[in-house]
Amino acid sequence: xxxxxxxxxxxxxxxxxxxxxxxxxxxxxxxxxxxxxxxxxxxxxxxxxxxxxxxxxxxxxxxxxxxxxxxxxxxxxxxxxxxxxxxxxxxxxxxxxxxxxxxxxxxxxxxxxxxxxxxxxxxxxxxxxxxxxxxxxxxxxxxxxxxxxxxxxxxxxxxxxxxxxxxxxxxxxxxxxx
Numbered sequence: 001x002x003x004x005x006x007x008x009x010x011x012x013x014x015x016x017x018x019x020x021x022x023x024x025x026x027x028x029x030x031x032x033x034x035x036x037x038x039x040x041x042x043x044x045x046x047x048x049x050x051x052x053x054x055x056x057x058x059x060x061x062x063x064x065x066x067x068x069x070x071x072x073x074x075x076x077x078x079x080x081x082x083x084x085x086x087x088x089x090x091x092x093x094x095x096x097x098x099x100x101x102x103x104x105x106x107x108x109x110x111x112x113x114x115x116x117x118x119x120x121x122x123x124x125x126x127x128x129x130x131x132x133x134x135x136x137x138x139x140x141x142x143x144x145x146x147x148x149x150x151x152x153x154x155x156x157x158x159x160x161x162x163x164x165x166x167x168x169x170x171x172x173x174x175x176x177x178x
Contacts, residue, residue: 004042009050012069013076014038016098024133028165040095041076049075049112051103073099075112077119082126083154091170092120094130113147121173129170143169 005013017037025032040046053070076096081087094116099109113128120128129152132139143149149169151157156164 004046005048005050008069009071010038010041012071013041013048013050013074013096013098016071016074016100017096019100020098024136027135028133043078045078046095047077047079049077049115051108051112071100072103073097073108073112075116077116079123079125080129082129089126090124092116092123092125092128092173094128097130109142110146117171117173124174126174127170127172129168131166131168133166135165140167147171 004010014034014037018034022032050071051073053072055070074096075094077092077094079090080093082089082091094113097109097112097116099112117128128149130143130149132143134140149171152168152170155168156162157167
């Protein structure tokens, strides 16, 4: 899907975000602002990959019968300049990747990130970037160990005196443009 998402799908994605991330955002320096997150999901350059469970109803109507969307996972991404002040190329920035409890540890997150890397490569992007809370040990381990991402040169931890509760991670997927 490209933005905007249909209202029911937007709401289901926001619900999944809340279920997975509310506590971490509330504990972070950013705080939890659901209106801001909702607006971010509606941004004109937002792109989405959404995985929904197959309808299990018996009337054959699927999700169109007014039932709530059953989103198992989603990725919200955008094509962005690699540096706001001095851009030298574009990257695929993963704003959100959320996997529901029932789909976690199934390989779905890895598959979605592999798709993001392929989309970035096919669209001539230099790298895939994302932001992870340091307190989210499972996500940090997933990206650093399993997906082979590294701490990006733009991450606050690379600058003396900058204390942040997050890291910016990246993985090169294409050649640097000259």
